[in-house]
Ligand code: TXA
């Protein structure tokens with residue numbers, strides 16, 4: 283299959299391009315499109331056959347349900363059976379935006395989308411291109427991140443191309459995603475709103491308007507409530523170690539690990555904050571990638587997946603990543619870093 287890549291302006295997209303994409307989606311094809319978080323791989327959420335193609339194309343486990351994207355309340359009403367007061371508050375304060383709500387589904391939502399669950403995950407993205415595309419189709423669009431399963435989520439059209447070239451008909455390219463991390467997944471089916479996946483909207487943001495908010499932290503014998511959270515995501519090819527703690531100790535540990543890896547003739551990649559980078563230059567790691575300032579977690583979030591992918595592109599064998607403070611957006615950053623490291627984390 284030939285994959286077309288069509289470039290559009292992020293704020294003023296060419297509607298003829300989006301109309302072409304909308305036609306493909308309406309006819310049951312897949313289209314990759316930008317959102318403010320990461321690129322999504324879209325299909326008509328009411329078409330079971332189209333949605334099953336998403337699983338094939340990504341190599342996605344059959345028990346990992348999809349997020350449905352909407353552009354307005356009318357489209358949202360085609361998939362949600364009942365709203366509640368938490369949902370109304372969330373939509374008011376955070377939509378469009380990186381917040382996904384888990385709510386009871388209507389029967390017409392195919393089991394393929396929800397993997398047999400009675401609930402469906404839904405969000406309204408804050409991206410002109412995504413919203414215009416959904417409006418043109420008039421449909422809810424199921425869209426997981428547009429990467430091969432297990433790879434870091436794509437924050438540019440080129441990342442999508444690397445993973446899905448030849449497997450889908452169209453990629454809409456609107457440049458880099460601003461947030462860079464996936465949405466927060468919030469379960470609103472219980473008495474207390476519960477974060478199933480940390481993301482672009484923080485627990486602190488949610489608590490300001492909802493009161494108590496829990497975080498789903500499954501123990502070893504318990505399955506996470508968001509099925510996707512049990513998989514090792516975001517995994518680069520190299521062996522990755524996450525080092526977190528006081529700056530001095532983290533820097534000295536990364537220096538030591540770099541020397542050790544170089545001693546074993548391994549290619550080393552260091553992912554660090556701009557505050558630490560100067561310490562690492564003299565070691566000549568094969569890749570020194572600055573994620574951003576430790577005081578600007580949004581900058582770190584926006585660069586994280588690009589950094590992980592760059593490690594693969596450059597054949598890095600040992601990846602040493604500096605941790606960030608685990609509050610606010612930092613919680614979502616650390617969640618992704620830990621998964622990328624396969625839980626190999628040193629806390630100093
Ligand atoms: O920012 C995002 O959320 C991106 C963009 C494209 O919107 N999408 C995304 O989708 O990250 P995906 O498929 O990579 O992650 C969906 C997550 C998974 O962890 C999945 O298990 C969870 O949402 N999920 C989906 N439906 C659910 C449901 N009914 N109940 C609990 N968790 C659900």
Ligand code: MG
Pocket residue numbers: 426427435
């Ligand atoms: Mg994903």
